[in-house]
Amino acid sequence: MSTQTRDSIYDQAVRITYAYLGPAASRFINRQVRNHLHKAPEDMTTKDLVRLIDWIRLAMSLLTDNSQIVEEYIGQLEQVARGSRIK
């Protein structure tokens, strides 16, 4: 896997999501991108992520009542959307 692929917005979003959804992370992001942006997940851009964050917050709120977890997760996605790298 090339460095470029590893650092793509898609990969960063999946990496963050993995901490919450484990093996379901890539499927979750794929679904959000396909359903709400109607494009291939790998083609996701920073702008797309900004548009997607509200949908992701809604989806995560359906999975847990713990708003702290949801906000912590969304905060990390927002950092990526702003251009900060998440390790």
Add this chain to the structure above:
Amino acid sequence: MSPKVRGTLTSKKFTPMLWFIILAVITVGLALGLPPDPQALHRLHISSLAYHVAVLVLLVPYGVIWYAAFYAFAKLKEYSRTIQGFDDGQAFHSITVGMGVLAFGLISQAAVSIIMGDIASHNHGFKPASVIIDNYLDVLVGLVAFMYINSGTHLLTRLGKNRPRLTGLRIFALLFISLAVVFTRLVTTYHARHHEVYYLNTPLLIATFIIPELFAWFAALLSAYEFGLYAKFAKGLLYRGALRQFSYGIVVAIAGSVASQFVSNTFAGKVSRSLGSLLLAEYALLVTVAVGLILMALGAQKLKKIEEA
């Protein structure tokens, strides 16, 4: 299995819960519709009506466990369908097939047992064949179901890279060997005194009943251990939470199932003294299995919710 039969079993119209209703109606219908054995009525000093009422009451715990097994199968089937094509999808598919074998096997075995019991009550020469088929069906269902479940749990531990630790395996081996020795001792001792319980000679009993039964238990207990391990170390805060509920369910259901089979093969129904308390213990274990199956179903439902969000 022919494609036509497989198509019917997996079609959307024939959902697991519909199968449960069909098979439960058939089984309960057989239990209540077939005439009681006159010798049994004479031995128990009860009327035909009282006999049927007793049968109905005795069927209730079994009805609960059949329902729980089909419910868990239905929920697992829904979840594994959402992750079809992925690595963990293959593992959960295998667990679902095992659960399906268990659900269909438990209820079908009861129906076959009732039919054979009826034939044997009218033709006493058929009694040994009836007992042997009943015992072998019991072993076969557990063996096939737990082999499938274990294939799935083993694949999950490989995916999660959490192989069982040496200490864990040693403790597991110690407990299982103890269980196996006690079970073998109890069954062979009882068999020596009451040949009519198995209608097999000792070598055949050991080779075709005790060993396969113990192997099925080994696969079952190993599955519970492996799934527990996978759930404990799984990544993903919310995923792990759903997985843990499923994991508690699988551990409770398997432990209860092994304990229930242990009791039914060694004590219950074979000891005249305090038969009531033994039956009560066996039913309590069946209810434990049902609780485990329901927990599995709820866990699968949560996992499915993650895949649909």
